[in-house]
Every structure is written in C-alpha cells, then in structure tokens.
Amino acid sequence: MASKFQGVDFYQTDGLLSEEERAIRDTVREWADDNVIPVIGEAYVAGKFPMQLVPGMAELGLFGANLPEEYGCAGLNNVAYGLIMQELERGDSGVRSFASVQGALVMYPIYAFGSEEQRKKWLPQMASGKVIGCFGLTEPDYGSNPAGMITVAKDTKDGWVLNGAKMWITNGSTAQVAVVWAKTGALDEPESIRGFIVPTDTKGFSAKDQKGKLSLRASDTSELVLQDVHVPKDAILPKSGGLKSPLMCLTAARYGIAWGAVGAAMACYDEAVSYAKQRVMFDKPIGGFQLQQARLADMLTEITKAQLLCVQLGRLKDEGKSTPQQVSLAKRNNVNMATDIARETRRLLGANGILAEYQAMRHLANLESVYTYEGTHDVHTLILGQEITGLSAFN
Amino acid sequence: MKIAVCIKRVPDSETRVKIAADGKSLDEAGVKFVLNPYDEFAVEEALRRKEQAGAGEVAVFCLGPAAAQETIRTALAMGADRGVLLSVDKIPADPLESAKVLAAELKSSSWDLILFGRMAIDDYNTQVGTLVAELLDLPCVSAVSHLDIEGAKGVAEREIEGGIEVVDFPLPAVLTTDKGLNEPRYPALKGIMAAKKKPLDIKPVQPGTGTLEIAALTPPPARKEGRIVGEGAGAVGELVRLLREEAKVL
Ligand SMILES: Cc1cc2nc3c(=O)[nH]c(=O)nc-3n(C[C@H](O)[C@H](O)[C@H](O)COP(=O)(O)OP(=O)(O)OC[C@H]3O[C@@H](n4cnc5c(N)ncnc54)[C@H](O)[C@@H]3O)c2cc1C
Numbered sequence: 119m120a121s122k123f124q125g126v127d128f129y130q131t132d133g134l135l136s137e138e139e140r141a142i143r144d145t146v147r148e149w150a151d152d153n154v155i156p157v158i159g160e161a162y163v164a165g166k167f168p169m170q171l172v173p174g175m176a177e178l179g180l181f182g183a184n185l186p187e188e189y190g191c192a193g194l195n196n197v198a199y200g201l202i203m204q205e206l207e208r209g210d211s212g213v214r215s216f217a218s219v220q221g222a223l224v225m226y227p228i229y230a231f232g233s234e235e236q237r238k239k240w241l242p243q244m245a246s247g248k249v250i251g252c253f254g255l256t257e258p259d260y261g262s263n264p265a266g267m268i269t270v271a272k273d274t275k276d277g278w279v280l281n282g283a284k285m286w287i288t289n290g291s292t293a294q295v296a297v298v299w300a301k302t303g304a305l306d307e308p309e310s311i312r313g314f315i316v317p318t319d320t321k322g323f324s325a326k327d328q329k330g331k332l333s334l335r336a337s338d339t340s341e342l343v344l345q346d347v348h349v350p351k352d353a354i355l356p357k358s359g360g361l362k363s364p365l366m367c368l369t370a371a372r373y374g375i376a377w378g379a380v381g382a383a384m385a386c387y388d389e390a391v392s393y394a395k396q397r398v399m400f401d402k403p404i405g406g407f408q409l410q411q412a413r414l415a416d417m418l419t420e421i422t423k424a425q426l427l428c429v430q431l432g433r434l435k436d437e438g439k440s441t442p443q444q445v446s447l448a449k450r451n452n453v454n455m456a457t458d459i460a461r462e463t464r465r466l467l468g469a470n471g472i473l474a475e476y477q478a479m480r481h482l483a484n485l486e487s488v489y490t491y492e493g494t495h496d497v498h499t500l501i502l503g504q505e506i507t508g509l510s511a512f513n
Numbered sequence: 514m515k516i517a518v519c520i521k522r523v524p525d526s527e528t529r530v531k532i533a534a535d536g537k538s539l540d541e542a543g544v545k546f547v548l549n550p551y552d553e554f555a556v557e558e559a560l561r562r563k564e565q566a567g568a569g570e571v572a573v574f575c576l577g578p579a580a581a582q583e584t585i586r587t588a589l590a591m592g593a594d595r596g597v598l599l600s601v602d603k604i605p606a607d608p609l610e611s612a613k614v615l616a617a618e619l620k621s622s623s624w625d626l627i628l629f630g631r632m633a634i635d636d637y638n639t640q641v642g643t644l645v646a647e648l649l650d651l652p653c654v655s656a657v658s659h660l661d662i663e664g665a666k667g668v669a670e671r672e673i674e675g676g677i678e679v680v681d682f683p684l685p686a687v688l689t690t691d692k693g694l695n696e697p698r699y700p701a702l703k704g705i706m707a708a709k710k711k712p713l714d715i716k717p718v719q720p721g722t723g724t725l726e727i728a729a730l731t732p733p734p735a736r737k738e739g740r741i742v743g744e745g746a747g748a749v750g751e752l753v754r755l756l757r758e759e760a761k762v763l
Contacts, residue, residue: 122527137583141590141705149699179702192702202702 154209176247182225190242197432200377207378211484212337222371224251254284290340376448514569551630590700607723612644646687
C-alpha cells in the first residue's frame with residue numbers, strides 16, 4: 119500500500135483555509151488515495167473511465183458541490199470547490215474532468231439558465247450521480263471559435279428540431295443527458311446561440327467514442343451527431359442567450375481547472391522528490407546532484423505561486439469580484455506550470471518515468487489535453503492581451 | 514440506542530514527529546493531527562447501531578486540548594449528534610487519570626454502549642477503555658473485531674493468538690474496537706458543513722497527575738541497511754540458510 123499523499127505546503131497556505139475547507143480537502147484526498155490511485159494506472163492503459171468511482175463521488179457530494187443544497191448539492195464555497203478539483207486531479211485529470219463536466223458544464227448551466235422545473239428535475243439526479251451529463255459546444259470545424267458553430271435548432275410548432283455535430287465531447291457516450299449549444303437564428307448570428315437539454319436516448323441523437331487518444335485516456339471522449347433531433351419546447355434553457363452563456367460555463371469550469379492543475383503538479387512533485395531521494399547513481403541519491411535540485415526547486419516555487427493564485431482567485435469569486443480574465447490567467451499559468459512539472463518529473467525518473475506504474479507520464483499526457491481544452495493556452499494569451507491593450511487579436 | 518464514543522486527537526501516522534527540546538514530549542509544530550484511526554471504528558460502529566435501531570443518540574467525548582475540537586468535528590461530520598470536549602492543556606501521561614476524568618463525565622448519563630478505539634496510536638497504552646469500564650463497574654470486551662447485538666445482549670468476537678474468542682455480554686457495556694469491525698465512512702461534504710452547527714460543549718477538567726512520569730523520549734535506533742541475497746529461485750536456498758543461521762528467525 120502506497121503511503122498517504124501529504125500535499126505541498128511550503129508557504130503555510132493551509133493557514134489561508136478555514137477548518138471546513140481543510141477537512142473537505144483532506145476527505146477528498148483520502149478518498150482519492152483509497153479509490154483513484156489503486157485503479158487509475160490500469161484504467162488509463164485500458165483507455166476507460168473508471169465508472170465504478172461515480173457512486174462514491176456522488177455520496178461524498180462532489181458533483182456540483184458549489185451549487186445550493188435545495189437542489190441536492192453540497193452548497194460549498196468556491197475555495198472548497200476548488201480544493202475538491204485539486205484533489206481529484208491529483209489522482210487523474212480524467213477523474214477531475216468527469217466532475218468538471220458534470221458540475222460546471224452541465225449542472226451549472228441548468229442552474230444558471232434553467233427554469234425552476236428544469237433545476238428540480240435534473241440537478242438532484244445529477245448530484246446523486248444517477249444521471250451523467252455532457253456538454254456539447256465544440257464542433258469539428260469550430261474549436262477555438264465556437265461563435266462560428268453550424269449546429270442549428272429550429273423552432274417548430276411542436277418543439278425544437280436540432281441538427282449538427284459536436285466533437286471532443288467528454289462523457290459523450292456515457293451521458294444520459296447533453297447540454298447542446300445551437301444557433302436558433304441565422305449562421306452569422308452568434309447572438310442566437312441557445313442551450314438545450316437533450317436526453318441522449320432521443321431519436322436522432324448518437325454518440326461515438328473517439329479512438330486512438332494518447333492523452334486523457336481514463337476519460338471518455340465522443341463525437342455527437344444530431345440528426346433531426348426533436349425535443350419539446352421546454353427543452354431550451356430559457357435564460358441562455360448568445361455565446362456569453364456557454365462562455366460563462368467555461369469560466370466556471372476553467373476556474374476548477376486552475377485548481378486541478380495544482381493537484382496534478384503536486385502529484386508529480388511528490389513523486390519526483392521521493393524518487394530523487396531514493397535513486398542512487400554514481401554512489402549517491404540523484405537528489406544530491408545540483409541539476410536535480412534545480413528541477414525540484416523550480417517545481418516547488420511554481421506550485422507555491424499557483425497555490426496562492428488559486429486561493430486569492432477563489433476568495434474573489436466568493437465575493438463575486440472575480441473576472442473571466444483573472445480566471446484565464448490562472449488557467450493559463452497553472453496548466454502550463456503543471457505540464458512543465460510533469461515533464462521534468464518524467465525526465466528525473468529516467469526510464470521508470472515512462473511507465474504507467476509511475477504517475478508523471480500519465481499526468482504529462484493528460485495535461486496536454488487540459489492545455490488545449492477549455493480555451494487553449496494561446497486563446498487565454500489573447501484574452502489577456504485584449505484585457506491589457508484593449509485591442510482584440512482574435513481575428 | 515444511546516451510545517457514547519470516546520475519541521482522541523493523535524498525530525497523523527504519516528507525519529514525521531520530532532522530539533521537543535525538553536526531551537520528553539513531541540514538538541507539535543507542523544504536525545498534522547487526526548482522529549485516532551481505531552476510534553474511527555468506534556464512531557462508525559456507533560453510527561451503524563443507531564441507524565439500525567432507527568433512533569437514538571451518538572455522543573462523542575474527547576479529553577484533549579482546545580485544538581481537539583477539530584477532532585470532535587470530524588466525528589460530527591461523520592454523523593455523530595453532539596460532542597463534549599473535556600478540556601485540558603495536556604493529556605495526562607497516566608492512562609488511569611484520563612480514565613477517571615472520562616468516567617466521571619460518562620457517569621452523569623446512562624448509555625447502552627460506551628465505545629473506545631482499541632488503542633491510541635500515539636502512546637499505544639491500550640488501557641483507557643478498559644479502565645473506564647472498571648471505574649463504571651460495567652462489563653467490558655476489548656479489541657472487538659465483530660459484533661452482534663440483540664436486545665440487551667451482545668456477542669463480540671476478538672482475535673487472539675491463533676484463533677477467535679467469542680464473548681457474550683449484557684448491555685450496557687464498554688467495548689473497545691479493533692480493525693476488521695467495520696469500514697469507517699468518509700464524512701460527506703455536507704456532513705462537514707453541518708458539523709459546525711452541531712452542539713459541542715467545552716468543559717474544563719483538572720485530571721490528577723497520577724503516578725506515571727515520562728522520563729525521556731528517544732527515536733528508535735536507525736535500521737541497519739538491508740542486503741540483497743540474490744535474485745530468482747536460485748537465491749531461495751541461501752536466503753533460508755541466512756534466515757536460519759544468521760537472523761535466527763526460522
Ligand atoms: C480530451 C478533450 C476533451 C474535450 N471535451 C470537450 C467537451 O466536453 N465539450 C466541448 O464542447 N469541447 C471539448 N473539447 C474541445 C476543446 O475545447 C477544443 O479542442 C478546444 O477549444 C480547441 O479547439 P480545436 O481543437 O478545434 O483547436 P483549434 O481551434 O483548431 O486550434 C488549433 C491551434 O490554433 C491555435 N489558435 C486558434 N485560434 C487562434 C488565434 N486566433 N490566434 C492564434 N492561435 C490560434 C490554438 O491555440 C491551437 O494551438 C475537448 C477537447 C479535448 C482534447
């Protein structure tokens with residue numbers, strides 16, 4: 119049995135957390151030690167999301183944990199929510215992705231843009247893990263530029279008819295429900311984008327697993343095809359309107375990713391430190407050589423900075439003061455630093471670093487997806503560039 | 514079912530403890546403290562018994578410093594109804610003194626069961642539970658790894674050298690819980706938030722000094738480096754020979 123994960127706390131950032139926040143973090147940490155770590159290497163190699171984890175995650179209250187208790191959620195603040203994401207991603211980005219999609223990309227829009235009936239119908243079932251959701255925004259030809267989407271929803275007298283295709287959809291083939299974004303007006307009218315709640319057993323809806331992934335393997339990623347999918351009038355999310363709505367979902371999910379990346383980075387750092395102390399080469403532990411010490415010092419520095427960034431961002435979010443640009447900065451910085459740390463750990467481990475038995479290469483490969491989804495690193499650079507100069511460099 | 518569970522705040526087994534400058538105590542700086550793992554079995558068992566009975570109360574009692582409120586809240590987060598901190602600056606070194614304070618508090622109510630962990634992982638005394646039973650004049654089964662209760666009668670199993678001992682006992686009783694009794698639950702996140710709102714009484718107590726005094730604490734001697742005898746099936750013979758002749762363990 120591997121020893122329990124201790125986390126990294128060089129700057130006493132624990133002192134910035136309340137007793138409840140720490141207790142929540144420690145509980146999820148222990149749960150991940152007991153449930154994720156023992157199975158994840160195998161799930162990753164098999165290319166399957168470890169579905170058996172879902173009931174336990176639901177029982178703890180991890181899905182939509184920052185949404186209100188009246189809908190069966192845990193009603194936590196955003197710092198506690200972030201700590202949950204951190205601990206899940208310390209296990210694996212695929213497990214955190216599952217929770218991010220369920221909570222921030224499906225439950226959140228139903229909560230934020232849905233009617234009271236939609237909230238009551240879907241949120242408790244999703245919090246309890248009985249219903250799994252997916253979020254369909256990206257299309258084969260519209261990734262970084264979702265405003266260009268060509269999936270359409272037509273208003274007919276007996277409901278909406280959806281046509282189009284979505285790609286790279288996490289949980290797409292396992293979900294019972296999809297939040298699908300489509301244009302209700304002309305293709306050059308991104309302001310006509312609306313969200314729809316589509317049960318995945320609706321006629322004309324199909325999902326196919328995307329094969330051959332070398333990253334985020336312990337997560338299901340699918341292509342969705344919507345061919346004359348009829349849904350009732352009340353399938354529309356009434357308060358959604360324009361590209362702004364899915365972007366708000368992305369901001370909510372990116373916030374969790376900024377924390378999650380710290381978890382992946384800590385897992386790698388932890389592995390690097392223990393390996394460096396144990397592996398003897400040229401008659402001494404490799405941790406005793408300056409080159410490896412420089413690696414470790416850089417890792418600790420970057421993790422500490424990212425931790426402080428997250429706590430402050432979380433406090434701002436709890437006060438209702440955080441901006442999407444601040445979230446972009448955190449996602450961009452933290453995912454990039456985590457990818458660097460995973461790569462350096464992989465290298466520090468020598469040949470062992472390429473094995474699934476160790477964590478670094480799995481995290482490294484995962485983080486390449488995280489680097490790309492939820493706004494690529496480049497896109498966040500452009501968001502910040504626009505914030506700084508007032509000039510858009512997107513097109 | 515009215516159940517009292519006595520719990521202790523102990524250093525996490527994963528933390529590296531340092532001996533303080535006085536050479537007789539632990540340096541608590543930077544040490545993470547947790548609910549004693551054996552007490553988790555006791556809390557879990559109490560919660561299950563109450564859930565099965567459909568009614569009752571699970572109250573937790575902790576003798577410890579102010580910081581042990583956090584330990585009590587861990588048990589409340591798991592589902593206990595209320596907590597009592599018997600507040601001291603320092604837990605007495607003599608387990609009998611701890612037992613006296615706990616017994617005095619427990620006496621003021623009647624309980625169907627009083628549960629303890631088999632031992633605390635800090636001092637390994639394995640004494641407080643059984644001492645409390647003696648002071649309260651209640652039957653006691655220690656190191657329980659399986660438990661059946663029917664009405665006012667219980668049957669407990671305890672693992673002993675080379676077998677299992679089965680003990681019948683009447684309720685009320687004091688039990689100390691061992692590994693294998695159950696699988697303690699994770700506190701649900703909602704439970705963690707709810708714990709803050711549950712009653713937690715703080716009662717200052719003055720335990721006696723007792724007859725035990727800690728003279729010194731020393732770390733265990735560094736382990737000698739291991740030796741690899743060989744690899745594969747061919748090495749077995751040599752390994753057995755060394756275990757028999759050198760290590761003398763076979
Ligand atoms: C594992 C995984 C899971 C995913 N899950 C989901 C999901 O659940 N739901 C969902 O809707 N989507 C999901 N996605 C899709 C993801 O959000 C997109 O892949 C992402 O937005 C990038 O789009 P793209 O892949 O089409 O890349 P492109 O947009 O084609 O980008 C290609 C490259 O060009 C760069 N680029 C693009 N525009 C500019 C510009 N203006 N200036 C400079 N450089 C630019 C990008 O940074 C990138 O390097 C997932 C993706 C992955 C890999």
